[in-house]
Amino acid sequence: MTIEPGAPILVVGSVALDDIETPAGSHREVVGGSANYFGAAASLFAPVRLVAVVGEDFPQAHVDILAGRGVDMAGLERVPGRTFRWHGRYGADFGDAETLETQLNVFEDFDPKIPAAFKATPWVFLGNIHPDLQAGVLQQIERPRLVAADTMNFWITQERRALRQVLAHIDLLIINATEARMLSEQDNLYDAVDAIRAMGPEMLVIKKGSHGAMLFHPEGTFFAPAVPLRRVVDPTGAGDTFAAGLMGYLARSGQRDFGALKRAVINGVVMASFAVEGFGQDHVLALDRRDIEERTARIEAMISLD
Amino acid sequence: MTIEPGAPILVVGSVALDDIETPAGSHREVVGGSANYFGAAASLFAPVRLVAVVGEDFPQAHVDILAGRGVDMAGLERVPGRTFRWHGRYGADFGDAETLETQLNVFEDFDPKIPAAFKATPWVFLGNIHPDLQAGVLQQIERPRLVAADTMNFWITQERRALRQVLAHIDLLIINATEARMLSEQDNLYDAVDAIRAMGPEMLVIKKGSHGAMLFHPEGTFFAPAVPLRRVVDPTGAGDTFAAGLMGYLARSGQRDFGALKRAVINGVVMASFAVEGFGQDHVLALDRRDIEERTARIEAMISLD
Numbered sequence: 001m002t003i004e005p006g007a008p009i010l011v012v013g014s015v016a017l018d019d020i021e022t023p024a025g026s027h028r029e030v031v032g033g034s035a036n037y038f039g040a041a042a043s044l045f046a047p048v049r050l051v052a053v054v055g056e057d058f059p060q061a062h063v064d065i066l067a068g069r070g071v072d073m074a075g076l077e078r079v080p081g082r083t084f085r086w087h088g089r090y091g092a093d094f095g096d097a098e099t100l101e102t103q104l105n106v107f108e109d110f111d112p113k114i115p116a117a118f119k120a121t122p123w124v125f126l127g128n129i130h131p132d133l134q135a136g137v138l139q140q141i142e143r144p145r146l147v148a149a150d151t152m153n154f155w156i157t158q159e160r161r162a163l164r165q166v167l168a169h170i171d172l173l174i175i176n177a178t179e180a181r182m183l184s185e186q187d188n189l190y191d192a193v194d195a196i197r198a199m200g201p202e203m204l205v206i207k208k209g210s211h212g213a214m215l216f217h218p219e220g221t222f223f224a225p226a227v228p229l230r231r232v233v234d235p236t237g238a239g240d241t242f243a244a245g246l247m248g249y250l251a252r253s254g255q256r257d258f259g260a261l262k263r264a265v266i267n268g269v270v271m272a273s274f275a276v277e278g279f280g281q282d283h284v285l286a287l288d289r290r291d292i293e294e295r296t297a298r299i300e301a302m303i304s305l306d
Numbered sequence: 307m308t309i310e311p312g313a314p315i316l317v318v319g320s321v322a323l324d325d326i327e328t329p330a331g332s333h334r335e336v337v338g339g340s341a342n343y344f345g346a347a348a349s350l351f352a353p354v355r356l357v358a359v360v361g362e363d364f365p366q367a368h369v370d371i372l373a374g375r376g377v378d379m380a381g382l383e384r385v386p387g388r389t390f391r392w393h394g395r396y397g398a399d400f401g402d403a404e405t406l407e408t409q410l411n412v413f414e415d416f417d418p419k420i421p422a423a424f425k426a427t428p429w430v431f432l433g434n435i436h437p438d439l440q441a442g443v444l445q446q447i448e449r450p451r452l453v454a455a456d457t458m459n460f461w462i463t464q465e466r467r468a469l470r471q472v473l474a475h476i477d478l479l480i481i482n483a484t485e486a487r488m489l490s491e492q493d494n495l496y497d498a499v500d501a502i503r504a505m506g507p508e509m510l511v512i513k514k515g516s517h518g519a520m521l522f523h524p525e526g527t528f529f530a531p532a533v534p535l536r537r538v539v540d541p542t543g544a545g546d547t548f549a550a551g552l553m554g555y556l557a558r559s560g561q562r563d564f565g566a567l568k569r570a571v572i573n574g575v576v577m578a579s580f581a582v583e584g585f586g587q588d589h590v591l592a593l594d595r596r597d598i599e600e601r602t603a604r605i606e607a608m609i610s611l612d
Contacts, residue, residue: 188535188536188537189516189534190534190535190536191536208517210495211514211517211518212517212529212531214531220607220608221534221607222608222609222610223518223529223531223608223609225518225520225529225531228495228496228527229496230494230496230497231494259611259612262611263611300611301526301527302526302527302528303528303529303609303611305565305568305569305606305609306565
């Protein structure tokens with residue numbers, strides 16, 4: 001199936017101000033959130049349409065930065081109150097962050113309203129928000145060419161029923177191995193994959209951090225190694241940036257067959273590698289297409305038998 | 307560099323009787339040891355010449371099984387006393403085994419003597435034994451086309467100086483990521499790889515268990531994913547069986563260029579996948595070439611962009 005190359009991507013998720021502590025340093029009020037990380041990175045591939053909410057304290061300068069990169073900010077509500085804030089700390093292994101504080105603030109009443117001009121977007125990414133909100137987005141839009149979604153352990157354990165309803169209506173779920181085992185209640189990763197695909201998504205991507213990512217597709221399984229990195233600075237937003245590379249590649253190429261999905265996953269691991277090399281979006285905002293193409297070529301060489 | 311395809315492989319290591327406990331069951335007096343695991347698996351690829359020691363209690367039937375598979379047992383010393391015995395237990399994640407008991411027995415005085423007919427073997431694998439013994443083997447033989455070696459955390463911490471001397475004389479080191487960090491005293495895997503290659507080995511293979519294996523070669527880096535497995539039974543000997551697939555492929559093909567090394571690593575992950583599916587060598591002894599070729603094709607498909 002070929003779609004107009006470079007057609008836009010709709011992302012619905014959070015925009016946040018994060019306090020982040022990692023072994024590489026600490027930063028306060030770093031602009032974060034799934035929709036923000038996704039939008040900034042995906043804009044390197046195709047036009048993006050963003051739906052999220054911020055409070056009065058959110059810097060307009062950052063809204064302007066995204067808009068300047070081709071992210072249509074018409075779906076960003078600004079409402080009275082403070083922006084969603086998260087304070088987290090990463091240990092020496094840069095594994096899962098310890099959450100020190102979460103202030104939902106304006107995000108608590110977030111009810112995504114999709115602007116009329118966004119309703120017919122061919123590529124849709126549902127960021128990590130309450131599954132009922134993800135379902136509400138799907139009800140507001142025309143059937144896209146491909147819907148991908150992320151979720152997290154909290155929704156898997158606390159909102160399993162709502163999550164299962166969303167899973168029945170998406171094409172691709174992008175989660176990590178721990179989440180896959182939790183969602184499926186299967187210890188073996190491949191049993192977990194089968195169980196999750198039986199819940200709805202035809203395709204599944206399992207993120208394995210420094211061990212790469214796996215694509216499970218009706219036509220087969222594909223493995224993309226991670227970019228070898230000498231130094232990790234901040235893993236925050238790596239998952240959303242991975243999704244942005246993946247969806248960005250599909251939107252840019254206009255294709256959604258198995259071969260395109262494979263290359264999309266490679267673009268995912270490449271974008272995630274840039275994400276973790278800087279605090280917040282520092283590194284991603286400084287990239288150009290050549291940087292991305294250089295790393296995708298490196299990954300392709302790492303799995304080439306020629 | 308092309309060498310006669312199917313030329314023999316020399317392996318020097320241990321032969322043992324192991325008591326093994328895993329979440330899948332417990333077995334006593336399982337025939338094990340690095341030379342045994344390697345020899346049984348490598349014999350599916352090329353003739354093998356084995357050098358090791360056993361005691362009076364070692365079953366002649368197993369010696370006959372290996373001989374029947376084309377393993378030249380002329381280098382197996384049988385001496386008074388009991389065979390090397392190891393008792394280990396694996397936890398629910400099938401990670402590193404807990405050693406419950408080690409009886410060195412006849413292995414304590416093992417001093418490998420390479421039979422004259424073995425001295426000009428083109429492919430050499432130094433199994434996980436004291437680095438001084440590994441060095442002694444290299445002094446007894448003609449310069450082979452390729453020498454690979456394994457080692458373990460015990461030698462890395464207790465016999466670092468002796469190990470460094472061996473490293474200066476081998477072409478390929480095959481270890482896991484934890485061992486690489488320990489040997490190099492580097493936290494970052496890629497810094498570790500650089501440090502180890504600076505110690506001597508031109509090539510390094512890092513085994514990552516269910517996350518696959520990486521080849522670091524002067525011409526580039528290659529990644530082979532692990533075979534997706536639904537059920538693990540016993541990881542004992544998986545590393546030696548991996549090495550057997552790798553060295554076996556080289557010996558069978560008669561090549562040692564980057565492309566051959568890549569395919570050799572794929573054969574390594576494939577053989578390791580068979581190893582963990584049965585207790586001891588159960589599964590490996592039942593294989594034929596078609597089983598191996600089927601799984602290597604699966605791995606090649608998992609990294610193919612076509």
